Amino acid sequence: MSESPLQLAGLPFLKGHGTQNDFVILPDPDGRLTVGPEAVAALCDRRAGIGGDGLLRVVRSAADPAAAHLAGEAEWFMDYRNADGSIAEMCGNGVRVFARYLVHAGLAEPGPLAVATRAGVRQARIAADAADGTPGEVTVDMGSALLPGPAAVEVTVGGRSWPARNVNMGNPHAVAFVEDLDQAGDLLTAPRTAPDGAYPDGVNVEFVVDRGPRHVAMRVHERGSGETRSCGTGACAVAVAAARRDGADPAVTGESVAYTVDLPGGRLVITEHPDGRVEMTGPAVIVGSGVLDADWVATAMR
DSSP, X not given: OOSOHHHHTTOEEEEEEETTEEEEEXXXXXXXXXXXXXXXXXXXXXXXXXXOSEEEEEEEGGGOTTTGGGTTTOSXXXXXXXXXXXXXXXXXXXXXXXXXXXXXXXXXXXXXXXXEETTEEEEEEEOOOOTTSOOOOEEEEEEEOBOOSSSEEEEEETTEEEEEEEEESSSEEEXXXXXXXXXXXXXXXXXXXXXXXXXXXXXXXXXXXXXXXXEEEEEEEETTTEEESOOHHHHHHHHHHHHHHTTOOHHHHSOXXXXXXXXXXXXXXXXXXXXXXXXXXXXXEEEEEEEOOHHHHHHHTO
């Protein structure tokens, strides 16, 4: 998005969420906007802007240099930015909302849909709406989890530390199993991680408790956004870490394993398959739409 108030004034936008992980959506099919961090932060400001955990710019892959090499695999590119304006490789809830927007706007049909991201192409399946009009859930193939070294890391909140599992879902995660989710504190400040250098570009940190067989609950600090109501890649990382902790590895057993993951904003079902693919299924909702007010733009971009 251009930092020019003249270009921002009157710009259409939408608001959507996936398990209350919410996003400002900017349609830019022809790639005419240049997203700047100051403008993204202003739009995502919860008191002075539209408010969101991040921003989704909807652009054709062929029209954006960051995704042009993926244009043969996916027509649409999800240009995702954290609430502070920083670039992120992937956002699982964001992919579901992105896919929902494309159907909402008549740019795609329910069924299979390829979405280009900075972590590669993600395959989505959009279920048809229910008879009562309830939007169908969206399943996203999140790719394979990587378990890079060091496998064991440590996260610290206040004066307490826990061992954590290093999991990469196209973006980095540290998954810690705790006795109570309140032990994570307010998660406004990023938990400390060790050893130094394990996460040179920052990390998303998940705190997890058990709720039952293959059923967990979590809280998350997302780098660049603080605590969020949900994190799709985080839920995937949690499910993979829980499976390994529980002795389940589909690549070894040849059987898929599924975990129900409860987040503050809702519930996701994460399934890991023998070929390594991790699928995430959950809701995605378009809340509303509008245009950016010229007076607000002039003030916010001053």
